[in-house]
Amino acid sequence: MAEPAQDSGSWTPDSYSDAIRELPAQVRDRPLALVGFMGIGKTTVGGELSHRLGWPLLDTDSEVETRSNMTIREIFDWFGEPRFRELEHEVIAAEAAQRRRILSLGGGAFMQDANRELLLARCTVVYLAAPWSHMARSVQRLKNTRPMLRGRSPAELEELFTLRHPFYDQAHVRVSVPGRWPAEVASRALALVGLS
Ligand code: S3P
Numbered sequence: 553m554a555e556p557a558q559d560s561g562s563w564t565p566d567s568y569s570d571a572i573r574e575l576p577a578q579v580r581d582r583p584l585a586l587v588g589f590m591g592i593g594k595t596t597v598g599g600e601l602s603h604r605l606g607w608p609l610l611d612t613d614s615e616v617e618t619r620s621n622m623t624i625r626e627i628f629d630w631f632g633e634p635r636f637r638e639l640e641h642e643v644i645a646a647e648a649a650q651r652r653r654i655l656s657l658g659g660g661a662f663m664q665d666a667n668r669e670l671l672l673a674r675c676t677v678v679y680l681a682a683p684w685s686h687m688a689r690s691v692q693r694l695k696n697t698r699p700m701l702r703g704r705s706p707a708e709l710e711e712l713f714t715l716r717h718p719f720y721d722q723a724h725v726r727v728s729v730p731g732r733w734p735a736e737v738a739s740r741a742l743a744l745v746g747l748s
Contacts, residue, residue: 568726569728570740572724574724582675582676583648583651583652583654583676584676585654585657585676586654586656586678587662587678587720588679588720589713589716591694593680594656594657597734597738598611600738601741601742602654608654609653610653611656612657616640616643619642624699640661640664640667641666648675649674659716663716668719672723672724676724676745677724678723678725678727679726679727680727681720682729684713686730688709692706
């Protein structure tokens with residue numbers, strides 16, 4: 553395991569600070585994939601990274617919608633979550649095999665073993681992290697648009713978040729979001745992976 557960057561703090565499973573777990577080889581050529589909970593800002597930060605690196609931004613949710621000609625909500629309502637996960641996996645398998653692009657992943661994608669293994673093997677994976685205290689309000693705002701949030705109580709939402717953190721935390725690099733503008737998050741991500 554690589555040593556943490558000097559000012560990044562150590563990697564601990566219950567922390568949301570900047571940290572490097574392990575950098576893969578050929579970071580300059582691999583896709584850079586952003587993981588993290590709904591509402592953390594993956595697509596916004598992805599846009600910044602795309603602009604800075606000149607790599608195209610690919611949002612897996614948008615790609616699933618384009619390929620299926622349905623909204624995420626329609627896919628969940630008509631066919632259920634398992635079908636959505638299949639479509640999401642197809643997009644990830646295709647995109648992780650490419651070079652030099654930014655992948656903004658749906659918040660549940662990294663929970664699936666096959667996706668996680670593929671992404672860690674082929675991409676540089678960055679976890680955009682924040683504690684629940686930071687996420688709770690933005691998640692409330694997404695309740696009408698994200699099928700995974702519908703009908704869940706605040707305690708159940710926190711439970712989902714807590715369940716997912718250890719999966720996200722298998723990313724190569726973790727970047728702390730609270731108190732930073734998206735451009736700053738992007739700068740930190742680039743510095744930690746060695747692309748700045
Ligand atoms: C999901 C997150 C969503 C979308 C789908 C399921 C999840 O993406 O993929 O609604 O399981 O966390 P965002 O993280 O972009 O909201």
